[in-house]
Amino acid sequence: MVKSSLVRQALLLATLAFVPGLVQAIYFGDKFSWRSPVPASEMVTVTQARAWGENATWVDARPDNEFARDHVPGALPLNEDRWSELLPQFLAAWSPEKKVVIYCSSEGCNASREVAQRLRKEAQLPNVFVLEGGWEEWLKTSR
């Protein structure tokens, strides 16, 4: 008796809460990305980033060994493991006119977001973008 009314009530509440949640998700639709914690305005696709050509500085946020194996031509290494060592090197090569495109291994990795956030907050850099799909996506579109 208790169990059946408990389940019925819980289902009813769960359904009721779904309605305003859905409305709110539609309302907030353009303020976030369902694919990544980075706002859509701070993401860039491989095609867009390639189109920037010389106006983009590529940053590889993957670990050193992965960078050494292969990377986007001209990309600079900047990972959190050696942040204090690599940041000055990056800043020396950085140009305010150029956009910064950061990538890590794939869609699911977090390093590019972390590095992008630190560059914005700690180094106060504008025009910092995270590459959608990361290195995997770069490889796919390069074939």
Place this chain on the structure above:
Amino acid sequence: MVSEMNQPALNSQLSTIPQFVWRVVDVIVGRIFIYAGAIKVLDPVQFATDIDNYKILPWTIGVGLAFYLPWLEIFCGLALILRRLYLGGLSILTALVAVFLAATIAAKIRGLDITCGCFGHASQNWNFPAHLALDLAILGALLALSFRVVSGNRLQNAV
């Protein structure tokens, strides 16, 4: 009514607590969840980031939960205060707090520096013991309310 008359026979410490005390607990716990839900409704993207910090769920699911869970907390909080769909609200909130407690402890064990986001910015500087103490207190209150309902129902069925 029947359960009130048979309270001494129940031989339970919880059943000797006056009815109004339970109502006060209902209202306090209900208001906590309404407040916690309302704060998160105002900034769902921040709540999604807080969920993501636990590194348990993919971002897409975290975003979905960030829009859904605050409203679920509000509705369940209202259920406790208004005593409508009471059992359902109580069980959902108990499950939510239990899952949240487990996730918090797991995050701590994994060495994650998390912001739970339970009470928006008000709780962002709370340390782990403070989070744990509050969550355990809320879970204790919810379990006590559940026990009261179950024991009251047993008596009604027995009479």
